[in-house]
Amino acid sequence: MLQLYFSPMACSLASRIALTEAGLDARYHLVHLRTKTVADDDSDFRGVSPKGAVPVLVLENGDRLTESAAVLQYIADAKPEAGLAPRIGDPDRYRLHEWLSFIGAEIHKAFLFPTFWYKDDGSLAKPRARITQTLAVPSAHLADREFLVGDRFTVADAHLTWALLLLRPAGVDIAQWPSLSAYLARMQARPSVRDAIATEMELRKTVPANPA
Ligand SMILES: N[C@@H](CCC(=O)N[C@@H](CS)C(=O)NCC(=O)O)C(=O)O
CATH class of the missing domain: 3.40.30.10 (Glutaredoxin)
Structure with a gap:
C-alpha cells in the first residue's frame, strides 16, 4: 500500500x-x-x-x-x-507539467512559503506585489475553462486548489479574480476535495499550525 x-x-x-x-x-x-x-x-x-x-x-x-x-x-x-493526468506522449502531458511547475515555483515557493515561514518581517513586499501578477495567469486561463488542463480534473487542479485555499490566510483575497473564486468553489464542491479538507482541518485542530 x-x-x-x-x-x-x-x-x-x-x-x-x-x-x-x-x-x-x-x-x-x-x-x-x-x-x-x-x-x-x-x-x-x-x-x-x-x-x-x-x-x-x-x-x-x-x-x-x-x-x-x-x-x-x-x-x-x-x-x-x-x-x-494526460497519458505520456499526449501533448497535454506537458501542459500538466507546465502548471505543476508554475504552481510549485511561482505560487508556492515564491509566495506562500515565505509568507507562512517568515511572516511579515518587511522582506515580503516584493513577493506580495508579484503574486498579483502571478495569479493573473491562471485567472485568465480559467476565464473560459473548467479545469487547468483539457476538459477534466487532473492533479494540476488538486495542486492549484490547495494553493488557492492558502491564499486567504496568507492575506490575499481571491475575490478580485472572479474566475479563480468560481474555480475554487467548483473544486471545493468535489467530494474528494471536500473530504480531504474536512479530514485535514479536523487534524489541524490537534496540532500546531503549519507553515506552507
Ligand atoms: N518543492 C516541494 C516543496 C515542499 C514543501 O515546501 N513543503 C512544505 C509544506 S507545504 C514543507 O514541508 N515545509 C517544511 C520545510 O521546508 O522545512 C514540493 O513541491 O513538494
Missing part, C-alpha cells in the same frame, strides 16, 4: 486529494513540520526524507518519492483510468 507523509493543510493536501480521486488506498503519516517529527512515534522526519518537507510518498517497493509535481504524477499514473 502507498504511504503519504503529510501535514494538515500543507501542500501534501493535493496528494491526498489525488489519492482520493484515484480511489487508491494509502496509509497516512502526520508530520509536525516545525519540529520535523512524525506524529506516529515522534521519530525524526528527516530520517524519512532529508529534505524535511512534505509530501513524501512511500511506494509499494519502499522507495520514497518527494516533490509535489513528481508525487502527483506518480499517483495519477498509478491509476490511469481515473484520468488524473
Whole structure:
C-alpha cells in the first residue's frame, strides 16, 4: 500500500486529494513540520526524507518519492483510468507539467512559503506585489475553462486548489479574480476535495499550525 507523509493543510493536501480521486488506498503519516517529527512515534522526519518537507510518498517497493509535481504524477499514473493526468506522449502531458511547475515555483515557493515561514518581517513586499501578477495567469486561463488542463480534473487542479485555499490566510483575497473564486468553489464542491479538507482541518485542530 502507498504511504503519504503529510501535514494538515500543507501542500501534501493535493496528494491526498489525488489519492482520493484515484480511489487508491494509502496509509497516512502526520508530520509536525516545525519540529520535523512524525506524529506516529515522534521519530525524526528527516530520517524519512532529508529534505524535511512534505509530501513524501512511500511506494509499494519502499522507495520514497518527494516533490509535489513528481508525487502527483506518480499517483495519477498509478491509476490511469481515473484520468488524473494526460497519458505520456499526449501533448497535454506537458501542459500538466507546465502548471505543476508554475504552481510549485511561482505560487508556492515564491509566495506562500515565505509568507507562512517568515511572516511579515518587511522582506515580503516584493513577493506580495508579484503574486498579483502571478495569479493573473491562471485567472485568465480559467476565464473560459473548467479545469487547468483539457476538459477534466487532473492533479494540476488538486495542486492549484490547495494553493488557492492558502491564499486567504496568507492575506490575499481571491475575490478580485472572479474566475479563480468560481474555480475554487467548483473544486471545493468535489467530494474528494471536500473530504480531504474536512479530514485535514479536523487534524489541524490537534496540532500546531503549519507553515506552507
Ligand atoms: N518543492 C516541494 C516543496 C515542499 C514543501 O515546501 N513543503 C512544505 C509544506 S507545504 C514543507 O514541508 N515545509 C517544511 C520545510 O521546508 O522545512 C514540493 O513541491 O513538494
